[in-house]
Amino acid sequence: MRKALIFILTAIMLLMTACSSGGDKIKLTGGYVIWKTDSRTVICGRDNDGVVENVVGDYVTEYRYGDRYIFVKCADVPEDPEKQIDFSAVTYYIIDTADGKTQGPLDEKVFDEVCTRIEAKNMTDWRKTK
Numbered sequence: 001m002r003k004a005l006i007f008i009l010t011a012i013m014l015l016m017t018a019c020s021s022g023g024d025k026i027k028l029t030g031g032y033v034i035w036k037t038d039s040r041t042v043i044c045g046r047d048n049d050g051v052v053e054n055v056v057g058d059y060v061t062e063y064r065y066g067d068r069y070i071f072v073k074c075a076d077v078p079e080d081p082e083k084q085i086d087f088s089a090v091t092y093y094i095i096d097t098a099d100g101k102t103q104g105p106l107d108e109k110v111f112d113e114v115c116t117r118i119e120a121k122n123m124t125d126w127r128k129t130k
Contacts, residue, residue: 029070030098044093046100056095059076061074062126063127064126064127067122068098068121070097073090091105091106091107093105
């Protein structure tokens with residue numbers, strides 16, 4: 001009886017301390033995802049059978065996507081973990097899911113110019129990652 005109890009308790013402990021799910025993933029168009037791995041890392045990448053290939057490694061604060069394009073807004077994350085993330089200074093990236101090319105980092109003016117030129121269609125509203 002004692003061995004069974006030890007076995008059950010060990011099994012419960014193993015289940016409760018198993019590996020985490022690897023963070024939150026939000027599916028986008030073209031096999032891309034927004035992946036929050038921890039409090040200081042939110043990336044946009046391509047999901048290849050569960051392995052995420054990093055495309056935009058900055059801290060993604062907002063995103064929107066449509067039939068072909070993904071737009072991401074990013075904040076600067078200092079290397080020093082004691083320093084706060086600066087959410088006021090943002091850069092933009094544009095991912096073309098048809099050819100896999102990424103433009104960025106872009107400032108807001110250049111981002112708006114490129115968006116007008118590419119005529120992105122069926123885009124969602126901006127969505128926050130946090």
